[in-house]
Amino acid sequence: MQSKHKILFGSMMAGMLLLAACSGNGGNPASPSAQPSASAQNGNAQGGKTQDEAPVEIKIMANYTKPELTDSDKKFIEEIEKLNNVKLNFEIPPATGYSEQLQLMLASGTYPDVVMFTDTANQSFQNAVKDGLLIPVNEYIENAEYLRQYTYQASWDQLKMNQDDNIYGIPRTSVVRNDAYFVRQDWLDKIGFEVPADFAVTLDEFAYILEQFTKGDPDGNQKNDTYGYGGAYNGNKVLDPIVPGAFNLTGWQAVESGEYAYMNPLYDRNGDNFKKALEFSARMYTSGYFDPDSATNDYSKQRERFVKGLTGVFPGFSGHYDRLINDLKQTNADAELTYLFVKNENGEVKGGSLAASSTGLWGFWGITSTAKNPQKIVDVLNSWISDDMWDKTAKGYEGLDYVVVGDKKAPTDPPAVVAEVRQSTMRRANDTSFFLTVSLTDEQRAKIVPWLEKSIETVVPAKDNAFIPEAAKKPDFMDYTKTWQQTIMQIIMGEKPVSEFDNLLEGWYKNGGGDYVQQMNDYITKMESSK
């Protein structure tokens, strides 16, 4: 009898589970996602049929540090809405959980109209393109005058995910530039070093500055408590060599000789530029010219120690001058800053980068296949950087973001809260004026404009467009990447000799590096031939 009850009960439970599994819409994606091309094709037609009276509702999922809109944001959005006859609904998930929210959104089958992605290497983005959740925007940007004018071609190229002409997003552009180094001007005065008129020093001069900042008591407090270079770990939590530009580490470029048409100096078996950069960095580190906490500093700690007066050289973007000098002066009223570039052996300043090429893409907006009116979305993003709106995008509104004193803009008192949505949704390529904030005095402005201009002039764009070859996704290659990063750091810190790099490079080629280089060459050749 008891066993009959058990059988009956077990059958009931099994039946209930079966019922639950088969009922409801489970997680079936909305049907439009199965026909992305149809949606894209209908986009223009739908745009033509849009009711003039009713604003088009556009749902935007975006990644900002703060989820709340400021008054300046609200006012700006209202203007954009009126200009384009749209209603913008922002969904701003927590920044710390954005990647989880992105994955859930893509798995849910319910998509907003526009989604912010941070990087083309993002797996969610790549899957979304593969599954047809994002539509190409080529036809919609044909008449987007400002998008075409103020976006780098390399940014568009980076968004050609399938190596055809289809562009899968609208770039959120930022200025491609060669960032150099903030240096304590007052310390330079103390050690008797005169800043060249072109703000460019040689490698030996840079080494001398680091040495004197460490040993020469530049703060004049009779203590041996300063260091030349304020280092920090990179995104992989390891140290990178410094002054890459001085060693012509300019990413993937055409080469005159060798097995491949294009090569990155990091992987060049026929050259030794990267090895020289390692040797220099190791020499500086082991001589004690680096902040001893460099290996464990993140960006904020690196900045803090510079502001504290522990270090004298800090790598950074010259557009951040005003806040940096304000913080510096709170701890030392006599502190002054200059900005120095480092020349290569030919006396040229050339931007160097160890990371993937900067194409100016600072995230981008993907338009989903369920968007009812993709053209309107492009129009909205286009108007964000239009001539009519750009001044408001960059500077905001009188009374909210600045006040007018005489004929000049001045900061409000208390300082205005940063309107992140207004300022960080879309930007213009090569527009350095964006970074000239109202809080800068005329003297400061005159100081940093040449730095900004030089940063832009000395960029050497690489040819890879941040492309990641398939070889980079193989397990052996990914494992060896960790070995690579750790060994580089050990070399810089003096735990391994520079000669160890030769073995490291050979090991890299053996673990998929050869395929990586070949695939990168194939990609660059294809992109170059299509220009």
Next chain:
Amino acid sequence: MLDVINYTLITLICVVMLYPFMNVVSVSLSSYSSYVQNPLMVWPEDVTLGAYKEIMKSGMLWRSYANTIIVTVSGVGIGILLYILTAYPLSKKVLKGRRTLMLLIVFTMLFNGGLIPNFYLMRSLDMLDTLASLVLPALLTGFNLILMKNFFESLPEEIEEAARIDGASDPYILFRIVVPLSKPIIATLCLFAAVGYWNNFFNAIVYIRSPDNWPLMLYLREVIEGASTMARSANAAEMGEEMMTSETIKYATLVLVMIPILCVYPFLQKYFVKGIMLGSVKG
């Protein structure tokens, strides 16, 4: 001599444990430049309430507080009621299918549907972006249910028999006799549940979209980690220095979030200690 060593060691351990709290409070009350000069301070320097004033301006902190209090109070209240109503019949040997039910409950302790199925479940129940999505999924846990069941089993049956003989109904026995005798376990589970709800942020990351529904821990995580998370992404320098949260503001937010726990914990500490041993298997 032994006493001297004991007291010295314990004092040192106390100092080591107290120091982080003192540092956090001190930094929150100091100016940014003082913090930069001496990040390891024990006492506040250049005392200012600027960081607290900055935080008070934002309504988000108080909304998050309110959300967390609502979630915690409702979660604990409803949860305890459900625990009592579930554990009491399970503690009775006469309940048919008791073993099977217990097996099913233990099964849920070992296996979980996972992130995506749970997300689909919340969506199909129209609970996404509501406080209910933070309360309901965590109402009953297998472990706590077993604790309560074991405690009920330890109560003498004679008390219930006597009450039954006097004409008491089952609900009367449960709520007027069993529950008053079960205050220790109820208090313990209230505490465990309250701490769980108070500290939870991951469910909010998954289920909550609107910042109006953020709980306190998610808000705190955003203040402390939000800007850093974005700074680790590509082209982080575009963010602008003003978007990085000052350390003094981070620490002041930490203090404001810690205060309720610091006030309540000394009175509830003994229940934590008792509760860990409560419901353990008896011979």
